Amino acid sequence: MDDRRQFIVIVEDDAGLRRAIERLLRLSGFLTRSFQSAEDSNVFEFASEARCLVIDVQLPGISGPAFYGTLQVPRPPAVFMTAYDGVRMRRAIENAGAHTVLTKPFLGDTLIREVLKATGPPH
Numbered sequence: 001m002d003d004r005r006q007f008i009v010i011v012e013d014d015a016g017l018r019r020a021i022e023r024l025l026r027l028s029g030f031l032t033r034s035f036q037s038a039e040d041s042n043v044f045e046f047a048s049e050a051r052c053l054v055i056d057v058q059l060p061g062i063s064g065p066a067f068y069g070t071l072q073v074p075r076p077p078a079v080f081m082t083a084y085d086g087v088r089m090r091r092a093i094e095n096a097g098a099h100t101v102l103t104k105p106f107l108g109d110t111l112i113r114e115v116l117k118a119t120g121p122p123h
Contacts, residue, residue, distance in 0.1 A: 008115060009050040010034040011043065011067065012081070013059050017104075021054060024108045025115065038067030050076045052099070052118040054111070057082035057089065065096050077118035079111065 008030045012018040015036070022032045033050075035043045039061045047053055048071060055064040057080055062070075068078055077099035082089065085103040093101050099118040102110060 006119075007031045007033070007050050008052050008054060008119075009043075009047045009076075010054045011036075011038055011047075011059065011064065012054070012056045013037055014056075021111065024111065025054075028112050028115075030115070038062040038064065043067075044071070047071055047076070052076055052115055053078040054115065055080050057093065057101075058084065065093050065098075068098065069096050079114045079118060081106070 006029065008025050010018060010021050010025070010032060012021060012034065013036050018034050018036065022034045025032050033046050035046075037059050053068070053076055055068060055078055057064045059067070064080055068075065075097060078097075080093050080098050080101045081104055082101060083104040085101070090101055100114050102114065
């Protein structure tokens with residue numbers, strides 16, 4: 001199996017949610033690496049190698065959409081998460097090329113479904 005297809009990077013500042021997402025994705029068969037901010041060491045390197053990103057919108061320092069915009073094109077697909085959903089915010093994220101936006105709280109099944117859509121069919 002293609003490990004790149006299975007590699008997901010998580011960028012979420014809430015430690016409990018970050019661990020829960022990482023555990024859920026690992027139990028679903030994905031390889032993961034998580035970061036608490038878009039300014040963590042090596043986050044750009046790992047994000048560039050990922051098959052999909054799961055990114056919080058409201059991060060300390062650089063925001064999720066701003067971070068995503070700095071990645072080299074073609075960027076991996078991204079599933080953004082936010083507790084503050086709004087038309088303007090959603091439009092900005094979608095214009096950045098995100099795969100989808102999930103509003104917190106969301107079901108684990110919903111996240112897995114969106115990550116599977118973003119990563120494409122198994123090889």
